[in-house]
Amino acid sequence: MGHSPLIAHLAVWLLALLPGLLALPYVGGGLDNAQGGLNALGRLAGIWGLALLLMAAALCCRVPGFDRPFGGLTKLWQLHHRLGASAFLLLLAHPLLLAFSATGTSLDAAVGTLLSTQPASVWGWVALLALMAFMAPSFGFFGEPDYQRWKWLHRLSGVTVILALLHTGLLSRTLPGWLAWGLWTTLALLAIAALGYRWLYARWRGRSPYRVTGIGHPARDVVELTLAPEQQHMGYRAGQFIYLTPEWGGHVGHDEEHPYTLSSAPDEPDLRVAIKDLGDASHAMLSIPEGTQLWVEGPYGDFFSTVSARPELWIAGGIGITPFLGRVREAVRAGRSLRVHLIDCVQDETRFLFADELKAAFEGWPDSQLSVHYFYREGPLNQAFIQQVCPDVADRAVFVCGPLPLLERAREALSACGVPAGRLVTEEFVLL
Structure with a gap:
């Protein structure tokens, strides 16, 4: 550990x-x-x-x-x-x-x-x-x-x-x-x-200038930005996050500093961040123009610091898929297989972010599995669903990232599944 x-x-x-x-x-x-x-x-x-x-x-x-x-x-x-x-x-x-x-x-x-x-x-x-x-x-x-x-x-x-x-x-x-x-x-x-x-x-002095060089829209209210460094590239580990402060006008929240999780692999030349419309600042980022300069501070976080020989269970909710996406992209770029079961909790099929990329990666890993939990069909995440799709959950190291209601339900369900607290790592979205 x-x-x-x-x-x-x-x-x-x-x-x-x-x-x-x-x-x-x-x-x-x-x-x-x-x-x-x-x-x-x-x-x-x-x-x-x-x-x-x-x-x-x-x-x-x-x-x-x-x-x-x-x-x-x-x-x-x-x-x-x-x-x-x-x-x-x-x-x-x-x-x-x-x-x-x-x-x-x-x-x-x-x-x-x-x-x-x-x-x-x-x-x-x-x-x-x-x-x-x-x-x-x-x-x-x-x-x-x-x-x-x-x-x-x-x-x-x-x-x-x-x-x-x-x-x-x-x-x-x-x-x-x-x-x-x-x-x-x-x-x-x-x-x-x-x-x-x-x-x-x-x-x-503690921030570095980056510039928006690519804009993707994986969903209607989500944007993934590609940020190129104007000075030295920032080193980081998969699952970490940064603080972004854009410099552009015309929208409420256009110059606000906010934390966003990195969705890119650490060996990529540029940074990538996936942002969901959750407030003034994130809403403004959905329409940020290419070429905009941003200030980046970080990296922060220690989500994947736990080292274990056990296979892993990942539980993501909504935009909480981003730290896991970084791990997936890191493994794909290195040609390395993972032993992981990902349960991606989404509202419906239109909210399944980066679906094609995730499916393609997991299809190439014989010891991994991707399960999608649709709220409209399954209701809130519970013990029965977790044990149904991942029967060996009690033997795995578990990582959970998503909104607070999901974290609370996941903790309760995982405890009932026999997962000890020492093998559960969570990343909460809180004021930082």
Whole structure:
């Protein structure tokens, strides 16, 4: 098997929890009564909340290759999401716990603690409000977020980090000065370096220019673009994805950055991406003219990192066929057979993308099989269908890519088929 993302995830959580663990000896003396216990918990909540916030910021750098130890950028983004959510809850609890601890003195003391007008407290509340503003779309508090608005609001994270550090620097009394300075400086530098790379270096130096040299339409609402490099060709592995930012006018979403999976084989001279009409940016790409320049950043993802001697089962849904298409094209170009069973889940025959190419490839591989699941005829994907077309599913390494409803159904069905979680790899379409 390939590397385990568990080690990288545990290392991040350990580093984020380290400041609070180091602070435990300095708050332990107040745990002998309720008032002291609440005060200690309030201080620890603030320390852990800030540390988790800084680690979440540090993981937003999006350096190509940095995501691989975490299982790909999607898995890294999910870790970032969990760190941010935990930080938000802890930072929200921080002033409330301190205020509750002050009720042992008087109600006025509790209100004064919660609504203090000291500059340090004011900066803390401003930081918390900014955190609420950019976290709300991420967790769908007001419904499904607009992608570009979500990305813009996420830039408030830099403001939140600065204000939270200012609050901590003015009020921190739990850790000794030298220890507090060392910890917060280290974590702050990691966060600042990540934010600087993401919003400055990556935007101006971390992207490569490509030009549209070919346009195909495998379906009415799908386009496959061929992109030729204007400088050095980007190296990548089958199943990875890139961020594209086109430079042309006339349509809503024409200049928006979005992630798209590469459908080309890694040894092709040009890149190919298949794009489905799913929003303003992808809709605009359906009518992009040949010759348009685009900026490419990447590659990202680690979908096919798992190495196994087992035969594979691929389950694709809609445009989720693209990472598998890259693997197929790579094998065809190399004259190599695969041992794989592909279940392609589509709405109907008109939505069977790249049908002729896939059928031709699988016909030439004696140990492979292609099954098409038509939703209009079979209904949602289920255990019975998988076991019917692939009886040895429990002995295979399984890869699933598609929209979230398909992933949820596939996980449930595969578990019922006896596939252990350790042999299931998924690629989700989430905000990145």
